[in-house]
Amino acid sequence: MNVGEYKLKTMIVEELPLIAFTTCAPAALGVALVALVEGIAAFSSTGLWFGGWRFAALAVVFTTVGMVASVMHLARPLRAPRSLSNLRSSWLSREIFVVSAFWAVLVAWLLLALFASGTLASVDAWTALVLGWLSLCACTIACIMGVLLVFVIARAYRVSGQPGWNGPEALFELFAVALRVGVPAASCLVLLASEYMDIPTSPWIAALVALVCVAVAAFLDKRASAARMSRLRREIDAGANPHGRVPVALACVVSWQAERGYGLALSFSAACFIVLACLVPAFRAIAVVLAMLCALVAQAMLRAAFYGFCNPARVATRFPVRRQG
Numbered sequence: 074m075n076v077g078e079y080k081l082k083t084m085i086v087e088e089l090p091l092i093a094f095t096t097c098a099p100a101a102l103g104v105a106l107v108a109l110v111e112g113i114a115a116f117s118s119t120g121l122w123f124g125g126w127r128f129a130a131l132a133v134v135f136t137t138v139g140m141v142a143s144v145m146h147l148a149r150p151l152r153a154p155r156s157l158s159n160l161r162s163s164w165l166s167r168e169i170f171v172v173s174a175f176w177a178v179l180v181a182w183l184l185l186a187l188f189a190s191g192t193l194a195s196v197d198a199w200t201a202l203v204l205g206w207l208s209l210c211a212c213t214i215a216c217i218m219g220v221l222l223v224f225v226i227a228r229a230y231r232v233s234g235q236p237g238w239n240g241p242e243a244l245f246e247l248f249a250v251a252l253r254v255g256v257p258a259a260s261c262l263v264l265l266a267s268e269y270m271d272i273p274t275s276p277w278i279a280a281l282v283a284l285v286c287v288a289v290a291a292f293l294d295k296r297a298s299a300a301r302m303s304r305l306r307r308e309i310d311a312g313a314n315p316h317g318r319v320p321v322a323l324a325c326v327v328s329w330q331a332e333r334g335y336g337l338a339l340s341f342s343a344a345c346f347i348v349l350a351c352l353v354p355a356f357r358a359i360a361v362v363l364a365m366l367c368a369l370v371a372q373a374m375l376r377a378a379f380y381g382f383c384n385p386a387r388v389a390t391r392f393p394v395r396r397q398g
Contacts, residue, residue: 088380090142090143091142092372092373092376094140095226096250096254096372097139098140098172099226099254100250100254101131101133101139101219102251103256103286104131104255105132105216106256107128107256108212108259109209109216112124112125112205112208116205121202121205122189122206122209123191124182124189124190124204124208124212126187126190128262129183129208131262132215136176136179139172164228164229164231167229168225168226171221171225175215175218175219175222182214185204185207188204189201189204189205189208219251223248226247227244230243236305238379240301240304241300242297243379245294245296246294246297249291252286252287252293253286253340256282257283257364258368260282260347261279261283261347261350261361261364264276264347264351264357264361276351277351279347280344280347283343284348287341287343291341294337333378336375336378339367339374340367340368342367342371344364346363347360
């Protein structure tokens, strides 16, 4: 195993709870955005939407997994509620509060959608219409809360002692997660249950949306990486941080570029599997599973690279050169 492979594998394992949280929470936003588009299209064409409960359930699953992973990352998980005691000054406390509110809105949307679709109980047409509108409102609020959550997460990582993080780049990278994982996950859901969607949706439309979103996510990641290196170089030129942490952070950012490239390539493989699911319906389920695995592994690589920027000295000692071979 060479240094790069060892470094990537070790970082993914050690930072897995944070990788899971910063992947699943934005992914839920991506799913909610797709559902919002479907809801608006349904009301525009037929005047009726049954709430998109499948999208809501997927978003709830993503957010729940992320929250559990975040809690497990704490030294004492049972004391997690105490982390809400510093909302006035701590962005970490605000992050926990916002993600909890986001989860509550998603659950409310799921319940409304289940009743609107008649899955939990039979309802008349008027009640279904009202519940459908309420579901659309809940979905819209969930999207707003999701955008706020992404902002708060990005802001929590702006730490002056970590030059690789202390910039606006993390915000764009988190929005890229929503496009790279959340939207393809919603597209895979459409591929598997297109006949059950509230409006007829061609599998090819879902595949095209996934391809476009993966491409936009790759563009955002590339721009964020370039902006991070440019910012660190400007800080060096300006004589910022005389203790040398900025130059070391820049070297660490550069050292992770290969792993980021692997992640971006694997994310495009996920989009290709989605196209394959359209081309070969007989293997659709297998292709969808492979697409989601590629998307999640790609995101794990990219987030591992992000956490590799955090403490250059610690990273350097963790991945010694003697590991080559």
